[in-house]
Amino acid sequence: MQKTDNTKDRLLEMIGICGEFPSDQLNRLIPSSSYAEKIITELKSEKLIRTHYRNQLRGYRLTKQAKELLLSHCPARFHCYLTGNSETNLIRSETPRRLRLHQKAQTYLTLLHAGIPIFPDEKPAIFRENREALTLRSLPLFYSSREVKELGAETTKIKNSRSVGILMAAHCVYVLYNTGDHILKWEYKTEVRVNAFLQHYLQGAPYAGRPLIHAIMLGTNMDTAFQLLTSTGGHKKSLFMLDTSFEHFHYLPNNPYGEGLLKLLTNPQMMDQLNRLLLSDQDGRSAEISIEHDAVARDGTPTLLAYDFDMQRINRFNTGLNVYGLSGNLICFDFQIPCLKEYLTADIRFSSIDFSKFQRGFYHEP
Numbered sequence: 407m408q409k410t411d412n413t414k415d416r417l418l419e420m421i422g423i424c425g426e427f428p429s430d431q432l433n434r435l436i437p438s439s440s441y442a443e444k445i446i447t448e449l450k451s452e453k454l455i456r457t458h459y460r461n462q463l464r465g466y467r468l469t470k471q472a473k474e475l476l477l478s479h480c481p482a483r484f485h486c487y488l489t490g491n492s493e494t495n496l497i498r499s500e501t502p503r504r505l506r507l508h509q510k511a512q513t514y515l516t517l518l519h520a521g522i523p524i525f526p527d528e529k530p531a532i533f534r535e536n537r538e539a540l541t542l543r544s545l546p547l548f549y550s551s552r553e554v555k556e557l558g559a560e561t562t563k564i565k566n567s568r569s570v571g572i573l574m575a576a577h578c579v580y581v582l583y584n585t586g587d588h589i590l591k592w593e594y595k596t597e598v599r600v601n602a603f604l605q606h607y608l609q610g611a612p613y614a615g616r617p618l619i620h621a622i623m624l625g626t627n628m629d630t631a632f633q634l635l636t637s638t639g640g641h642k643k644s645l646f647m648l649d650t651s652f653e654h655f656h657y658l659p660n661n662p663y664g665e666g667l668l669k670l671l672t673n674p675q676m677m678d679q680l681n682r683l684l685l686s687d688q689d690g691r692s693a694e695i696s697i698e699h700d701a702v703a704r705d706g707t708p709t710l711l712a713y714d715f716d717m718q719r720i721n722r723f724n725t726g727l728n729v730y731g732l733s734g735n736l737i738c739f740d741f742q743i744p745c746l747k748e749y750l751t752a753d754i755r756f757s758s759i760d761f762s763k764f765q766r767g768f769y770h771e772p
Contacts (some may be wrong), residue, residue, distance in 0.1 A: 413436060413441070414448070414449060417435060417445060417455075418454065418472060418475075418476060419525075420514065421679045422472075422473070422487055423484070423510075423514065423524070423587065424494065424507055424508075424510050424511040424514065425466055425467070425497050426465035426497055426504060426508065426698070427466045428463070429457075429464040429466070431512060431515060432446075433510055434515045434519070439680055446466070448696050453466045453469055456469060460504075463504055463508070463747040467699055469499065473495075476488060476584070476698075485554075486526065486568050492720075493506075505586065509586050509624075510570055510584070512584060513582060513604070513624055513660070515660070516624060516658070516665055517573070519664050519665040521669065522546050522547070522548050522573065524548050526553060527703070529544070530544070531553075533553055534550060540574075540612045541612050542576045542712075545574050545612070546574060546575045546576070548572070549574070554569075554572065557607075559608070563596075563599050564596060566593060566595075567596050567600045568583055568590055568591065569582060570580050570584055571584060572604065573622070574608075575672040576672075577674040578620050579617045579619050580620050580622045580672075581601070581621045582621075582624065582626040583622055584660070585625045585646065586625065589634065589640070589645045591645060591679070592644065592646040592647070592681060593756070594649050597621075597651040597652070598650075601619050601651060604617070605619055608731075613764065617654075619652065620655070621654065622655075622657075622671070623646075623656070624659070624664065625660065627661065628660045628743070631657045632748055634657060634746050635650060635717055635721065636749065648721055652718070653718060655716065655718050656714055656717070656763050657717055658715070659713045663739070666751070666764075667739075670714070671714060680713075684711060684737050685700065685701045687704070688701040688709055689702045689703075690702070690768065695708050695732075697722045697723065697726025697729075698719055698728065698732070703735055706733055707732075707734060708735070709736070710723045710735070712736050712738040713739050715742055724754075728751060728752050732753075733753040733755070734754050735755050735756075736750070736754050736756055737758075738757075738758060739760065739761045740758040740759065740760055741761055743756055743758055
């Protein structure tokens with residue numbers, strides 16, 4: 407839209423790329439509930455949006471008039487979302503399909519608040535036959551699964567992936583998933599192919615050689631993180647569980663905590679700065695300690711930095727301590743501690759980072 411600072415425009419844009427915007431996420435886009443109600447009322451009176459409520463799911467959808475408005479103002483941004491048989495244009499009523507649209511909205515909001523471009527016209531089109539040039543300086547950038555699959559036949563083997571897209575940072579590529587408030591379905595072989603495809607396709611453009619591939623799981627809150635850490639795949643092993651599809655698998659809640667953590671995960675220089683600060687009174691890794699760790703305390707106890715909530719590393723650290731009968735130190739953000747204390751079974755001493763102080767110190771936020 408032409409007036410990018412206009413709240414109405416921002417809401418219409420979000421509905422346009424999501425298909426259906428969940429009403430319970432409106433406060434993340436418009437913090438003032440009274441102002442949000444005013445905006446919704448005005449957009450309805452202008453016949454630009456309508457409410458869709460079914461099976462206890464409430465969301466906002468665009469009218470035909472609104473779609474035409476968005477397409478006329480910015481066709482490059484909305485053509486793939488608001489034309490043809492795309493799921494964001496011809497919306498199905500089945501609950502699983504609508505939930506998928508709602509989870510896209512959650513993901514896009516987290517990315518948006520972390521300052522990461524999400525619209526197609528804001529970045530080079532690299533998943534096309536005639537791919538546009540992309541440099542490390544332009545990162546981080548997000549490409550939705552729809553954009554990735556514009557390659558066509560090359561992505562046939564990954565078309566059933568549960569990924570909502572990829573987030574390219576200067577030091578690695580994150581494959582993004584959103585599990586909502588329950589354990590999502592998971593097909594190990596498909597996600598392994600996603601990992602391999604990205605390593606092959608993105609090597610040398612813009613990365614030197616094959617890029618490192620990590621994964622990020624988004625979810626409702628830290629209770630969901632505990633469900634993921636303890637999942638065994640369900641009765642038919644068709645649900646998510648920690649496996650070898652990705653060596654590093656981070657978890658972020660779709661709230662201000664997750665938004666702040668996402669900023670950090672896409673800024674390797676800031677992570678290095680934080681790591682040095684947190685480990686300034688400890689020694690480096692020890693070759694004599696064969697478990698996952700980042701440093702060794704003066705008393706010889708291994709320490710793990712877990713503020714990035716890499717579920718794989720946290721699991722390996724816990725398992726290693728138990729196997730070798732060791733004690734350990736774990737450093738994380740304060741909002742992560744309740745989940746980790748419930749999950750971890752080894753003898754671990756916790757050190758927490760005050761998330762609010764971190765925000766003020768590193769991002770200079772009030």
